[in-house]
Amino acid sequence: MLDSLKSGLQNAVKKLLGVDVVGQEAIREFSKDLQRALIAADVNVKLVLGVTENVQRRALEEKPVAGMTRKDGVVKILYEELSKLLGGDTAFQPSKERPFVIVMLGVQGSGKTTTVAKLARLYAKRGYKVGVVAADTFRPGAVTQLKMLCEPIGAEVYSEEKEVDSVKVAEHGRVHFEKSKNLILVDTAGRHKEEKGLLDEMRKIVSKVKPDMNLLVVDGTIGQQCYNQASAFHEASPVGGIVMTKLDGAAKGGGALAAAAATGAKILFIGTGERIDDLEEFSPTRFVGRLLGMGDLKSLLDMARRLETEVDEKSVQRIASGKLTMDDFLYQFEQMKKMGSLKKIIELVPGLSGNLKNEDLEKVEKSVPVWKSVIQSMTREERDSPEKINAPRIKRIARGSGRTEKDVRDLITRYRQTKSLMKASKGREFRQMMRRMGGR
Numbered sequence: 001m002l003d004s005l006k007s008g009l010q011n012a013v014k015k016l017l018g019v020d021v022v023g024q025e026a027i028r029e030f031s032k033d034l035q036r037a038l039i040a041a042d043v044n045v046k047l048v049l050g051v052t053e054n055v056q057r058r059a060l061e062e063k064p065v066a067g068m069t070r071k072d073g074v075v076k077i078l079y080e081e082l083s084k085l086l087g088g089d090t091a092f093q094p095s096k097e098r099p100f101v102i103v104m105l106g107v108q109g110s111g112k113t114t115t116v117a118k119l120a121r122l123y124a125k126r127g128y129k130v131g132v133v134a135a136d137t138f139r140p141g142a143v144t145q146l147k148m149l150c151e152p153i154g155a156e157v158y159s160e161e162k163e164v165d166s167v168k169v170a171e172h173g174r175v176h177f178e179k180s181k182n183l184i185l186v187d188t189a190g191r192h193k194e195e196k197g198l199l200d201e202m203r204k205i206v207s208k209v210k211p212d213m214n215l216l217v218v219d220g221t222i223g224q225q226c227y228n229q230a231s232a233f234h235e236a237s238p239v240g241g242i243v244m245t246k247l248d249g250a251a252k253g254g255g256a257l258a259a260a261a262a263t264g265a266k267i268l269f270i271g272t273g274e275r276i277d278d279l280e281e282f283s284p285t286r287f288v289g290r291l292l293g294m295g296d297l298k299s300l301l302d303m304a305r306r307l308e309t310e311v312d313e314k315s316v317q318r319i320a321s322g323k324l325t326m327d328d329f330l331y332q333f334e335q336m337k338k339m340g341s342l343k344k345i346i347e348l349v350p351g352l353s354g355n356l357k358n359e360d361l362e363k364v365e366k367s368v369p370v371w372k373s374v375i376q377s378m379t380r381e382e383r384d385s386p387e388k389i390n391a392p393r394i395k396r397i398a399r400g401s402g403r404t405e406k407d408v409r410d411l412i413t414r415y416r417q418t419k420s421l422m423k424a425s426k427g428r429e430f431r432q433m434m435r436r437m438g439g440r
Helices: 003-017 024-040 045-061 070-085 112-124 142-153 166-177 195-209 225-236 253-262 284-291 297-306 313-321 326-339 342-348 358-376 380-384 391-401 405-425 428-436
Strands: 100-105 130-134 156-158 183-187 213-219 241-245 266-271 279-281
Touching (some): 003 070, 024 045, 024 070, 070 284, 112 183, 112 241, 112 266, 130 142, 142 156, 166 195, 213 253, 225 253, 253 266, 326 358
């Protein structure tokens, strides 16, 4: 997610941590590196200058709190300023006591219909009775797409195949679900060339349906254009929250995120992939932590729960602390197919995020089936203490797994590299910084 922005920010931090003395010159250079990273990610220049000027001013004026180094103090300031830019953490919890109505807004191609289904899935798993209103009468196939996405997850869809007035469909759909559902999602039309007609239609739907919230869906690849789009919708029908889609690999995602936050509406969710479960509740502080390479264990555990996997929290904590066993490796391999990809998992683990190259991760992905069979051929002692595996044991494990001795050695090498990397990331300064930032 947002690889170029992550890379730029992490390189700036590493450069700062590598200087001998954090004086005025080092802080100014750090500020310039931040500016380059943010502008390259398509963040608005005014916002960039505001953030970097605040970081530089505070870094020069503020003394780090007791027990924190000057370098960690500067990184903490960056963490706080970026979190502030994206808005504060806000938990969104619709009421279950009465029908909570959400009207979905957004232009065609933003991923709005898919997002409706993802939200239906998310809240159905939380015990909500979800009804979906197919009020997009403009796009051919919109109703069919919505039904195909929602029916497998048990969300009822209301539609009127012959009605072309989307306002009537939205109004009738609300009435239809009022007594049987406590969360009603209204999917609306979107178009590019008829923006005025779209906004007029939104006003009418909102006036008739009287939703509890208007949720705007924005394509994360459009960068700074997000600001104008969000502002136009906000003027027509006040936007209560934003869903940012297509952030998996969006080069302009930084600009879209910052621009959305600048409109005053909170980013409530982010779409990180095409699967029905690839929707995250947005937390600026946790998101910035991931951008800076600090990982996000909470998101890792939440992801596993959403996918109804059996979460071994002790295993996750061991992995993060550098005390992992071969069984912990195997645990990650087994979860990987359910969670999507190793890259997505690694991004959430403190100490690994930002330290492994994409090409390395691709090699690991291909090696997973091989390593799994190798681990399954080890004894309990070898799994718990891989350092005891010597040449005769390697030969026996290779024979038992049907793999080569090189495959066994490759696994042991990767295990040692990962363990060393994790241990290094849990050093004294890192622990101090994470404690100050609310990490674990």
